[in-house]
Amino acid sequence: MGRRPAKCYRFCKNKPYPKSRFCRGVPDSKIRSFETGRKRADASEFPACVHVISMEKEQLSSECLEAARVAANKYMVKSCGKDNFHLRIRVHPYHVLRINKMLSCAGADRLQTGMRGAFGKAHGTAARVKIGQIILSIRTREQFSETATEALRRAKFKFAGRQLVLTSHKWGFTHCVKEDFKERMENKTLLYDGSFSKNARRHGVISSRNCFG
Numbered sequence: 186m187g188r189r190p191a192k193c194y195r196f197c198k199n200k201p202y203p204k205s206r207f208c209r210g211v212p213d214s215k216i217r218s219f220e221t222g223r224k225r226a227d228a229s230e231f232p233a234c235v236h237v238i239s240m241e242k243e244q245l246s247s248e249c250l251e252a253a254r255v256a257a258n259k260y261m262v263k264s265c266g267k268d269n270f271h272l273r274i275r276v277h278p279y280h281v282l283r284i285n286k287m288l289s290c291a292g293a294d295r296l297q298t299g300m301r302g303a304f305g306k307a308h309g310t311a312a313r314v315k316i317g318q319i320i321l322s323i324r325t326r327e328q329f330s331e332t333a334t335e336a337l338r339r340a341k342f343k344f345a346g347r348q349l350v351l352t353s354h355k356w357g358f359t360h361c362v363k364e365d366f367k368e369r370m371e372n373k374t375l376l377y378d379g380s381f382s383k384n385a386r387r388h389g390v391i392s393s394r395n396c397f398g
């Protein structure tokens with residue numbers, strides 16, 4: 186039996202139904218990796234950032250998220266090389282989808298019970314997204330900003346509903362605006378934290394990380 190189309194599971198009709206000790210036998214998510222590209226790159230290396238933002242409250246299956254990741258990754262690798270970007274899937278498919286399987290062979294009407302005991306078995310997983318929530322993000326160098334926009338434009342065709350591709354005014358994946366980033370780094374009020382950055386605090390043992398200003 187093939188997969189059902191997205192229209193069967195697109196809407197957030199019911200409560201979240203996560204994997205638990207009561208909900209067992211859930212198939213693994215189809216997403217191979219939530220991050221691709223040069224994920225260990227420092228926050229200072231990739232100042233440009235582009236997002237795909239959902240314009241609907243809906244459910245996105247793990248299959249379509251993986252298809253979008255493959256499409257975006259393929260275009261970025263071809264256009265700017267695998268070491269010039271970092272792609273991240275920002276939503277996680279925790280919601281379990283169910284299916285009430287029906288037999289379609291000869292004599293099935295003798296075996297089937299119709300709508301008796303119709304609560305389905307686990308069939309797949311999906312992420313529940315809100316309006317304005319970020320689905321995918323790419324951080325890259327400034328010269329590849331338009332390439333990232335095109336990669337995410339291609340990726341959003343894998344999703345049902347409406348999405349926007351927007352260029353962020355913040356530095357990479359950090360919470361700091363581009364204009365203030367370098368100045369705050371020089372003043373040591375902002376610290377590198379892998380691909381992110383964090384505000385320096387005047388707490389803890391006195392060191393170069395909390396002596397500033």
